Amino acid sequence: MDTYVTGSTIRLLREAKGLTQAELAGKLAVSAKTISKWETAKGLPDISLLEPLAAALGVSVLELMQGEPVVNRNRAANLLRSKLYVCPICGNVLHATGQAVVSCCGITLPALDIADADPADEHHQLTVERVEDELFVTLHHPMEKDHFISFIAYLTGDKLQLVKLYPEGEASCRFPLRGAGVLYFYCNRHGLMKAPDFRTATRRTAPQKIHLREPDEGDREQVMAYRKEFLAIGSRMDGTSALDKYDDFDAWLAAIRNLKFPETTPAGLVPATEYLALDEHEHLVGMTNLRHYLNDYLLTYGGHIGYSVRPSERQNGYATQMLRLTLEKAKERGIAKVRICCDHYNVASAKTIRANGGVLEDEAYDSLDGTLTQRYWISNV
Numbered sequence: 001m002d003t004y005v006t007g008s009t010i011r012l013l014r015e016a017k018g019l020t021q022a023e024l025a026g027k028l029a030v031s032a033k034t035i036s037k038w039e040t041a042k043g044l045p046d047i048s049l050l051e052p053l054a055a056a057l058g059v060s061v062l063e064l065m066q067g068e069p070v071v072n073r074n075r076a077a078n079l080l081r082s083k084l085y086v087c088p089i090c091g092n093v094l095h096a097t098g099q100a101v102v103s104c105c106g107i108t109l110p111a112l113d114i115a116d117a118d119p120a121d122e123h124h125q126l127t128v129e130r131v132e133d134e135l136f137v138t139l140h141h142p143m144e145k146d147h148f149i150s151f152i153a154y155l156t157g158d159k160l161q162l163v164k165l166y167p168e169g170e171a172s173c174r175f176p177l178r179g180a181g182v183l184y185f186y187c188n189r190h191g192l193m194k195a196p197d198f199r200t201a202t203r204r205t206a207p208q209k210i211h212l213r214e215p216d217e218g219d220r221e222q223v224m225a226y227r228k229e230f231l232a233i234g235s236r237m238d239g240t241s242a243l244d245k246y247d248d249f250d251a252w253l254a255a256i257r258n259l260k261f262p263e264t265t266p267a268g269l270v271p272a273t274e275y276l277a278l279d280e281h282e283h284l285v286g287m288t289n290l291r292h293y294l295n296d297y298l299l300t301y302g303g304h305i306g307y308s309v310r311p312s313e314r315q316n317g318y319a320t321q322m323l324r325l326t327l328e329k330a331k332e333r334g335i336a337k338v339r340i341c342c343d344h345y346n347v348a349s350a351k352t353i354r355a356n357g358g359v360l361e362d363e364a365y366d367s368l369d370g371t372l373t374q375r376y377w378i379s380n381v
Contacts, residue, residue, distance in 0.1 A: 007040060010035070083095070084184075085110070086109070093186075112186065126183075141171050159178055163347075215256065226240075226287070240306075277322045290329050291305070304330060
């Protein structure tokens with residue numbers, strides 16, 4: 001079939017017949033809203049309705065079908081006319097070029113036309129950095145269950161790259177650089193937005209060297225500022241010994257000191273050492289936690305090491321350094337084989353682990369938080 005009835009054809013024939021949408025709907029046993037959707041290109045009549053529709057409009061099926069050609073061939077640069085669809089129920093993201101009717105979870109999804117995307121505003125700021133042949137994109141935005149970035153997309157004339165994001169994850173990703181293109185992202189509250197031109201993106205310089213040390217009383221201001229920065233964007237604080245649950249620095253410091261020794265470690269936990277990652281100016285850029293041994297849960301989901309990088313310091317190469325330095329601390333404790341885990345969707349963390357010699361063993365589903373965890377081993381001899 002090379003042609004199909006179009007909404008504009010239905011409207012023109014209906015008006016020529018002197019019918020209202022409600023009157024035409026009555027002849028077909030459908031609703032007036034259905035007719036409206038057909039005429040505004042938000043739906044198409046089922047093929048079983050073509051004969052009664054033609055009869056109601058006083059034309060033959062052949063005349064009815066003289067709509068716009070439906071040509072089954074590729075169109076040059078048609079990705080520039082892309083439309084995206086986000087399911088509000090399951091979060092699925094779908095893509096089409098040109099006109100399409102897309103449904104998911106039993107509902108018809110409205111099209112997010114990239115041509116209608118709003119420019120990023122002050123509440124949806126992002127940082128784009130170029131490192132050799134990659135773009136590092138970070139959005140400074142909450143990632144809470146009811147307010148988060150659903151995806152980031154990089155669109156060029158012939159390619160669409162899309163990274164799906166999830167609540168309580170990181171609002172960041174990386175793309176292979178494909179030349180001139182546009183970045184888009186979708187906020188579940190505020191819709192589709194277009195990023196500023198990234199061709200002026202900062203080219204990242206080599207990261208400063210960092211070192212690790214254990215926290216002390218003099219770190220109160222820096223640690224609490226670190227905590228505040230994470231809470232402001234609703235991001236997880238891995239490797240911080242549950243810092244997000246402490247609004248009292250002294251209580252947190254006492255807790256991590258108790259965790260260092262088996263005799264003072266709370267039941268159900270394992271002894272661990274907390275480290276601050278500081279740059280050459282003693283500025284706190286990250287935190288890392290080394291568990292002295294594994295219990296069953298850590299073997300399956302957590303691993304020996306957890307770490308996080310300060311949101312304002314991400315995409316600076318600190319994570320790779322932090323993990324390498326923590327592995328050295330593990331070696332000092334005689335841990336020759338290090339288990340380390342990351343979320344299946346955390347591409348940046350997986351790359352950091354592999355850069356430090358991580359070998360993927362398998363993936364495991366964590367029923368407690370509904371995530372798929374990648375499990376790596378690192379030889380540390």
